[in-house]
Amino acid sequence: MKYNLIFALFLMTLLLTACTKQPAKMDGRGKPGFRVRSDFAATLNSEVGWAGALNENVPIYADQPFRIRFELERPAGPTSGRQFRLQYRLNSGVWTNVEAHDFPHPERYISMNFKQLEAGTQPEGWTVVKGNSSELVVVTDNHQNALRAKSDKEPLVWLFTPPWEATEIASQFRLAPENHRGIAFVVGYADISNYCLVQLEPTPGTIRVSHIIDGIERILVERTTVITTGQWLEIEIETENRRIEINFQNDMLEMDVKLDTDIPHSKLGFQVPSNSTIDFRKFSFNGEAKTPRISIVTCPAYEHGMSTNDLLKGSAAPFQAGTGISFVEFTPVWSGANVHGEFEWPVVIRRFADGAVTNNEGDTFEFRMIDTEGTALGNEHNPALRLSIPLGHVGGTFVETPGRIGPWQASNGNLYFIMEPTETDNMFMMIKSTDNGRTWYEMDGANRPRTNDLESVDSRLLDNTIHIIHQVTQSVRYHTFRTSDHPTHPDTWAIRDELAGSVNAIAQNASMVVRSDGSIVAFYLGTEKIHYSIRSPEGTWSQVKTLDLDLQPNQAGPQAVLGANDIIHLAYYGTDGTIWYRRFLPDGTFTSRQQVATGAGTSRAEYGAVLPLLFIPHKNEVVIIYRLLSGNLWERRIVNDAPPTDAVMVTDLRVVTDAVDSHQAGADAAIDGETVYAIFIAESSRSILSTHDNGGWQPPKLRVDNILGSWVRGNVYTRKDGMRVYGYIYDAGSDGGTGMNRFSELVLNGR
Structure with missing residues (x-):
């Protein structure tokens, strides 16, 4: 009997154990952890797309967003x-928000026009701080939606809270008859009294501007x-430091x-006086655009604030949904x-940031979450x-209207290229590669030209010096950079910001040549015409x-190339x-056009219809490739003094033009011996293709x-290995x- 009882108790214990739900296995030893997701397109609660396991410190790649x-955990308590x-x-430095x-475009911009909202609803993101909250609704007026704010005896104050610091509010509004x-617009809101x-x-x-301090x-x-x-x-209405700038009715009235x-x-918003009605057709909010080392970005895979599921299995505490951030x-x-x-946070780490700040291979970025009081949450993991720079990745920002800028x-064998670090900090950078374009670094950044904004840049390499012409809105500047084979000052800027000419430019288009005696001729656009100036061998610029x-x-879009006997070929x-051609002779005169x-085409988008010119010395032949409004590239040639062929x-493919306000065809031209190459961006796919004329223009x-x-x-x-290449740098879609x-290469040996 005793043994039967013991056996029965043992059997009951087994049954109870089998029927009791076991806690989920915790990979993080019961501690809160993290996981990195490399598939940026994965849905928020997807089980796939991870770069590594729980708490695994994986490599991440420059200019490639990840999550x-x-x-x-929140402990017991309030x-x-x-x-x-x-x-x-x-690299174990100071913690930074x-x-x-x-x-890739660092905009801080929100626009709302209420077109997609149903009548009677309220838009998200707005809060009432005074008045009746039900008196802000979408209405339909003449088949168009508008946001209607209506007050009673008490004024109505609504505020919008952008997800970042906002410096500007703009609105289209209508006062009821x-x-x-x-109406009053609210900026600099601290509380209802300030x-x-x-x-x-x-x-x-x-229009009156007032400051309410402690209710007064x-x-x-x-x-x-x-x-x-x-x-x-x-x-x-724009705010900056202590200033409020107002523009009413498209410059009808400006106030500072x-x-x-x-x-x-x-917070920004509006105030409706008592017993008044106002309709709004549009609001927009702007913040100061920056390009920092690292930032939180938009993730199109989910909506901001979407609830998360329990995926990571690190913490042993009960789960309460958090959110995805965007x-x-x-x-x-x-x-x-x-x-x-x-x-879950969507993040990008950039190769280059404002101030030409550089993130390098092997840099370590540590992350943590804190509360609004700055208290770290004490996660063990x-x-x-560690940052990795993919081979061939350059980063940075392209010259807006480039001529020949490298490599x-x-x-x-070292390669050089001209660009900006970021779109929000238009500094002049000369970058260099010592390994056939696989890696790139800025040279002599401490002494770069002071003239910012690379609107139009053209350059030529002569011996161990890169000569550069640089047009901005009101002036044209000349710079030179000494390459690494310079005998006394390798990899350094020499001439910087030398004034080559002063003109007001409707758009920036510049081209240049360096003649055999060291003189330089620069061509550039003004308000209506092409202008030019000449730098003597002694270093003095002409009028x-x-x-x-x-x-x-x-005229617009000059392109120049040096021919035989210091004759300059110019197309524009x-x-x-129309497209025109003429020669600029050594005696300072032009041939007839x-x-x-x-x-x-006749819009500003076609200003740069002519590609960089090519010259074949032993034929005394200039090659002019240009884009017509049909989108196709065409070519004509001039041999000696003969009429154009x-x-x-x-190509019968349409080539993109005026991408991101570049005012030029998205194409380049190059020559190897007698073979001419055209490299272009297809308008339909925005992919890069190439063709050559060996045996006639090829598919x-x-x-x-x-x-x-x-x-x-x-x-x-x-290259050093004897390979003949067309080395090129392209923008893959920064907008x-x-x-x-x-960076990429087109191998020419054997094509």
Whole structure:
């Protein structure tokens, strides 16, 4: 009996054990952890797309967005809501907040027009701080949606909180015909007793700026203007430090007001006076665009604030959903006690940042989450990720309207290229590669030219010096850079910011040649005509001269190449859609112009219809390749003093033009011996293709696919291993932003 009882108890224990739910296996020893996701397109709660295991410090790649998913625990205690943000530190340095700046284009911009909202609904992101919250709804007016704000006896104040610091609010609004008290826009809001107002009153017709401090209003300035009711009006209000700048009705009235204190970059909104009605058709909010080392970016794979599932299995605490973050610096409020949640952050680490700051191979970036009071959350496992620069990756920002900007090859095989570090900090950079384009670094950054904004740049390599002409809006500058084979000053800037000419440019188009005696001739665009100036061998620039001052059409897009006997061949665009050619002789005179083509288009987008010119010395032949409005590339040639040859189509594919306001065809031309190459970006696919004229123009071959190509520039040279190549750098789809420049080669031996 005793043994039967023992056996029965043992059997019951086994049954209870089998029926009891075992806790899930914890890979992180019961501690909150992290995991890195490399598949940026994976959905928020996908089980795939990871770069490594839980708590694995994986390599990450420059200018390639990735995601970090954190587990976060809240101990037992108060359940009040808290918000959190992301921090990083570089190579065990100082912890720094990670800001939200998008990639590849670092815009901070939100626009809302209410078209997609149903009548009777309220838009997201707005909060009422005074008045009846039900009196802000979408209405349909003349088959168009508008946001209607209506107040009763009490004024109505609504605020919008952008996900980052905002410096500008713009609006299209309409005052109801019976509204004589107007509207006020709110900026610099700290609380209901401290903010700034820009008040518009149709009667008597004034715009007034006031500062409310501790509930007391102080009027700063007042201006008179016409403010109509019943019509759509526009206003832009920008804040910077202590200034408020106002633009009403597209420059009809501009105001600039200075306060005694800095203006907070926080909530912005509007105030409706009592018993008034206002319709809004559009709002937009802008913040200061920056390109930092690292930033939080938009993730199109999920909506910001979407709830997370329990994926990581590190923490042993009960799960309470966190959120996915997208282009926002703070998490939504998260409440609870004795629970854990998961938060996923989309992040990019850039190769080059504002100030030409550089992130290098092997740099380590450590991440953590903190609360709004700056308290670290004490996770045992924080990611410490090592940066890798993919071979051939360049990063940075392309010259807006480039001529020949490299890669130039020095006599020792080193390559050089001209670009900017970022779109938001337009510094002049000369970068260098010592390994056939696999890796690139800036040279002599401490002494770079002071003239920023590489709007149009052309250059030539002569011996061990790169000569550069650089046009900005009101001037043309000349720089020189000494390459690594220079006998006394390798890899250094020499001449910087030398004034070559002063003109006001409607768009920037510049080209140059260096003649045999060391003199330089620069061609560049003004408001209507092409101008030119000459630098003597002794280093003095001539007065600016104008090409065909009294002849039509106006001109743009000069391209110049040096021919035999110091004769300069010049081709350019006419604003009536024509293409022209002439020669600039050593005695300082021009030959008569010859029309090369018509039908190139008449908008500013076609200013750069002519590609960089080519010259074949032993034939004394210049090759002119140009794009017509049809999108096709064509070529004509001039041999000696003969008329241009018949036009020949280079490719029947449409070539992109004016990508990201470049005002030029997305194509380049190069020559190897007698063989001419055209490298271009197809308009339909934005891929890069190439063709050559050996045996007649050949069907194009695909070179780079799956990109959104915008620019391409390169040169022909021989590598140290004897391989003849066209080395080129292209923008793979930055949309005028940063981080998409890449290097590639087209091998010419045997084609």
